[in-house]
Amino acid sequence: MNIEVQCCGMAILLMIWYFSLRQKPLGLESEKLFLITLAVNSFCLVMDILSIAAIIHREVIPELLLALICKTYIVSLVWVGYFGLIYSSTDFKGTRAQRRRKNRAYTFIVIAGTLLIYLLPIHYYLEGNIVYTYGPSCMATYLFALLFVLVTLYKAGIRGRDMNPKRRRAITIWMLIWIMAAVTQFFNANLLLVGFASVLGMVILFFELENPEANLDRETGAYNAHALGEYTKQLYEKEEKFCALLVACGSRAVGDEESPRQTDKALLDIVLHADQIKDVKVFKTLERELVFLTSSQERMWETYRNVKDYIDSCWRQKVSPCFVVLPNSLALGSVEELFQMLRLFRVDKRKNQTDNSIVLDENRIHKYKEREKTEAMIRSAIEEDRIEVYFQPIYSTRQHRFVSAEALTRIRRQDGTIVTPGAFVPIAEKNGLISRIGENVFDQVCAFIQKNRLWQQGIGYVEVNLSVRQCEDPKLAETYIRIMERYGLDPSCVILEITESASIRLRDILLENMRVLMDYGVKFALDDFGNGESNLNYIVDMPVSIVKFDRDMTQAYFSSYKAKFVMEAAMHMIHDMKLEVVSEGVETEEQAQAIEALGIEYIQGYYFSRPLPGAEFLKFVAGSGQQAIYDGK
Ligand code: C2E
Ligand code: MG
Ligand code: MG
Numbered sequence: 001m002n003i004e005v006q007c008c009g010m011a012i013l014l015m016i017w018y019f020s021l022r023q024k025p026l027g028l029e030s031e032k033l034f035l036i037t038l039a040v041n042s043f044c045l046v047m048d049i050l051s052i053a054a055i056i057h058r059e060v061i062p063e064l065l066l067a068l069i070c071k072t073y074i075v076s077l078v079w080v081g082y083f084g085l086i087y088s089s090t091d092f093k094g095t096r097a098q099r100r101r102k103n104r105a106y107t108f109i110v111i112a113g114t115l116l117i118y119l120l121p122i123h124y125y126l127e128g129n130i131v132y133t134y135g136p137s138c139m140a141t142y143l144f145a146l147l148f149v150l151v152t153l154y155k156a157g158i159r160g161r162d163m164n165p166k167r168r169r170a171i172t173i174w175m176l177i178w179i180m181a182a183v184t185q186f187f188n189a190n191l192l193l194v195g196f197a198s199v200l201g202m203v204i205l206f207f208e209l210e211n212p213e214a215n216l217d218r219e220t221g222a223y224n225a226h227a228l229g230e231y232t233k234q235l236y237e238k239e240e241k242f243c244a245l246l247v248a249c250g251s252r253a254v255g256d257e258e259s260p261r262q263t264d265k266a267l268l269d270i271v272l273h274a275d276q277i278k279d280v281k282v283f284k285t286l287e288r289e290l291v292f293l294t295s296s297q298e299r300m301w302e303t304y305r306n307v308k309d310y311i312d313s314c315w316r317q318k319v320s321p322c323f324v325v326l327p328n329s330l331a332l333g334s335v336e337e338l339f340q341m342l343r344l345f346r347v348d349k350r351k352n353q354t355d356n357s358i359v360l361d362e363n364r365i366h367k368y369k370e371r372e373k374t375e376a377m378i379r380s381a382i383e384e385d386r387i388e389v390y391f392q393p394i395y396s397t398r399q400h401r402f403v404s405a406e407a408l409t410r411i412r413r414q415d416g417t418i419v420t421p422g423a424f425v426p427i428a429e430k431n432g433l434i435s436r437i438g439e440n441v442f443d444q445v446c447a448f449i450q451k452n453r454l455w456q457q458g459i460g461y462v463e464v465n466l467s468v469r470q471c472e473d474p475k476l477a478e479t480y481i482r483i484m485e486r487y488g489l490d491p492s493c494v495i496l497e498i499t500e501s502a503s504i505r506l507r508d509i510l511l512e513n514m515r516v517l518m519d520y521g522v523k524f525a526l527d528d529f530g531n532g533e534s535n536l537n538y539i540v541d542m543p544v545s546i547v548k549f550d551r552d553m554t555q556a557y558f559s560s561y562k563a564k565f566v567m568e569a570a571m572h573m574i575h576d577m578k579l580e581v582v583s584e585g586v587e588t589e590e591q592a593q594a595i596e597a598l599g600i601e602y603i604q605g606y607y608f609s610r611p612l613p614g615a616e617f618l619k620f621v622a623g624s625g626q627q628a629i630y631d632g633k
Contacts, residue, residue: 005192006049009199013042016206023212026227026281029234030090034210037083041198044080047073048195055124055131070122070133074141075114080198081148081178082110087205088152088171093162096237106148113144130190142182145194149175149182170208174201217284219264220271228283228291232335243300244326245292246342247307249319263288266311266319273310277303289346297327308357322346323357331362341365374427377419381411382436388412389444390611391462393620394582395603397596402621406463406497406604407445408611409437425467434467441465442480445494446487448614455493457621463495463525463546471498472506477516484520491521495546499527500538507541514543525582529553529570536573547574549600551585558591571600 016038025031051073054066061069085106089099123135156163156171181197215227223231235242249266251259267290274282274292280303283291292303304325311321324345332338345358358364381387391405411419428434445462448454454462470476484491496517501507514524525546526539530553539547549567556563571581583595586605595603609620 003049003052005196006045006052009045009196010042010049012199012203013038013045016202017042020206020210020212023216025212026215026223026231028227028230030087030230031210031212033083033087033090034205037080037087037205038202040076040079040083041202044073044076045195045199047076048192051133052131052192055126055133058124058126066124067122070124071118071137074122074133074138075117077141077194077198078110078113078117078144078148081145081152082106084174084178084198084201085148085152085155088156091163091167091171092155092160106151109144109147113140116140117144125190132190132192142186146179146182149178153179167209170204174204177201177204220268220284222271222282222284222290224284225286228285228293229335231281231283231293232329232338235329236335236338239330240295242293242295242329243297244329244338244342245300245304245307246289246324246326246346247292247311247321248287248289248324248346249311249315249321251319252317260288262318266315269314270307270310274303274307277306287343291342300325300327304357321356324360325357326360328362331360331365341368344368371427374424375431375433377411377413378424378428378433378437380414382433382440384414386412386414387437387440387444388418388613389441389448390613391448391617392604392611393609393617393624394463395592395608397601397603401458402608402624404459404461404463404495404602405617406611407441407465409441409465410611429467429469432469434469435473438465438467438470439479439483442494443483446483446489449493450487450489452614452618457618459621461493461495461523463497465497465527468499468501468506471501471510471513474509474512477513477520480517480522481520484522491517492523495523495525497525497527497548498542498544500535511543518543530556530567536570539574539577539579544579546580546582546602548582548584548604551605554583554585554591554595554605558594568598571598575599 020035020038047069051070054061054069058066086103089103092099094102117137117140120137120140121135122133122137125132125134153172153175156168156175160168177197177200178194181193185191185193215223215230217224232242247270249263249270251262251266267284267288270290271282271284274280274290277299279296279299280292280294283293285291292300292307294300294303304323308321308323311319315321324342326332326338326342329338332341341360345360388410390408390410392408393402394404394406395401396403409421409425411424413419425434425437428437442464445464449462454460466476473479480496484494498510498514501510518524523546524542524544525548526542526544527548528550529539529547530550549570553563553567557567558564574581580601582602582604583600584604586592586595586603586607588607592603592605592607612620
C-alpha cells in the first residue's frame, strides 16, 4: 500500500516540475533554492520507492546494497530538512554574510549527520504489505531532520516577526506537516508518511511562494513590481553591479478615461518588442513604467536606443515618453535609494518636454545627495530655530554716515559654525523652503528694528531680500503686513529687495503683492542689477525706489573700461528716473572714493564692514560715531 502513496507523491512532484520550468526564471536566490529543494525531494521520493522495493526483494539483493539504498533514502530525508531550512533562511533577517555563516554551520551538521547515519546499523521489517526500517540509523535520521525542522520553525515562528507574513505562514505550515508526519510514523512505523509529507510541503511552497506566475504582470507578461523589488534587493545584497533603464510613457490623449488605456497599450507593445533584446529583464512597476535591468552597460545603451527609436517610430503621436538611465547601480547604496532616484528624476523629466532623457551618473547622484543633506540641514535649522540674521551696514555718500543695512540670513549649525546663504538659499528656492526662511528673517528683522529703535541710531531702514519664489505667493503681502503689525513697525523702516524674473505670470502676482505692500507704505529695491540678466526695461516697469548694483558690476567698473561706461550710463539713466543707487561689493578705499565721486548715493561692501550679527552691528554703528570714516567729499 505504501508504494502507492509514494507514487502519488511522485505524480504531484512531476506536476510542480512542469509548472516551475514552464516560466522563464527571474534569477532569484529563493527560486534557485526552491528548485534544489524540489530536486532533493524528488530524489528522496525515488529512494523511498527504491528502498521499499529493495526490502521486499531483500533475498535477491546483497546486504550492503540494501543498506546503502535504505540509508541513502533516510539520509535524503535529512537533506530535505536541511534545504528546507536553507530555503527559508532567504527570508530571515540578517545580512547575507550572517546568513552565509549560519548556513555553513548547518552544512557542517548535515554532513556530520550523513556520515553518522551511514555508519550506524539499520534494521528492516517486512511482513505482508508492511515494510519499514528501524534501528540506530533511523533514530539519527529523526534527530537530525527534527533539528532542522525545529530551527526553521523557531526562526520563522519566534524570530520571524519581520518576515512577510504570507511566507512565514507557508513555511510554518510546511514544517508542521513534517512534524505531524514524523510523529505519526515514529509511533506507527508501518505508515511511511514522511516522504509524502515533504511533497505536501512542496505543494504549499509552490502555490504560496514560488509560483513563477506570481512574479508576472498580467497585462504585459513582464515581471511585476514585486519581482522588481525582490530581484534588485538581491542584487544589492550580493553587491552585484547592474544597469537600469526606466521608461515612463505619459499619454498624449486628453481625457481621463483614454489616457491610462493608451499607456497600457503602449507598454504592452513595448514589452513585446523588447522580448527580442537578449540578456535584459523587463519589469512593470505599479506606476505603469517599465524598468529594464541588465548587467552590461553596452546592453543597456543598446536597449535605450532600441526602445527610444521604437517609441519614436510607433508611438510618438500617442505617448510622451521619458527615460531615466542608471549606468551603475553601485553608485546608489540601496534598493530604496534606487527607486527614490528613478522616481524623482522621472518626475523632473516629465516636466521637461524637450529633453526627455536623463542619465544618473555618479556626478549627478553626488550632487543630488549633497542637495538632500542641505535640505535636511535647512529643515532642522528651521525647526530648531537656528536661522539667524546678520546686518551689513550701508553708507550714504551724501550724509557721510551709515543710514541703513541689508539683512542677510545665515544658518547656525548644531556645532555653532555658520553657513552662508550661497550654500542653502538656491536649494531652499528650489524646494520652496525659502518662504519659511524669508518669513522667519523678516520677522526677526522687524523685531530687531523695533526692539533697538534703529531709527534713533540713525538707521532709517533695513533692506530685506525677497526670493523670486516668495513673490509667486499671492498671500505674501498679507503675511508681511501681519508681521509688521505684530511689532507695530512703521513700514518705512523696511525696504524689500527683489530680483528680476522673466516669468510673466510671476510678474503679475509680484506686481499685485508690491501694490498692496506699497499702499501700506513699504518701498522696494531692485537687487543684483548688472549680474548678467539685468534689463533696463525691467526698472522702467517695476515700481522700485532703489537699484542695487551687483558686486560683479562694481568690480568690473574698476577692471574694464567698457564696463565703466556701461555703469556710468546705467547710473545716469536710473538717476533720470529719480531712483537711487546702491553699489555693492566695494572692498577698498580707492573703490569707495571712486564710487562716491561717480555720484552713487549708497555704498555697501567689505570695505566698511562684513555682515555682522545684530549685537555687533549695533556696536559698529555706535562706534562709527556716525561720522565720515574716510576722507570722502
Ligand atoms: P545679495 O542680496 O546680493 O547680498 C549681498 C551679498 O554680497 C552678501 O552675501 C554680502 O555678504 C556680499 N557682499 C557684500 N559686500 C561684499 C564685498 O565687499 N565683497 C564681497 N565679496 N561680497 C560682499 P551673502 O550674505 O553671502 O548673501 C548672498 C546672497 O544670498 C544675497 O545676495 C541674497 O541673494 C541671498 N540672501 C541672503 N539673505 C537672504 C534672505 O534672507 N532671503 C533671500 N531670499 N535671499 C537671501
Ligand atoms: Mg540683497
Ligand atoms: Mg545684491
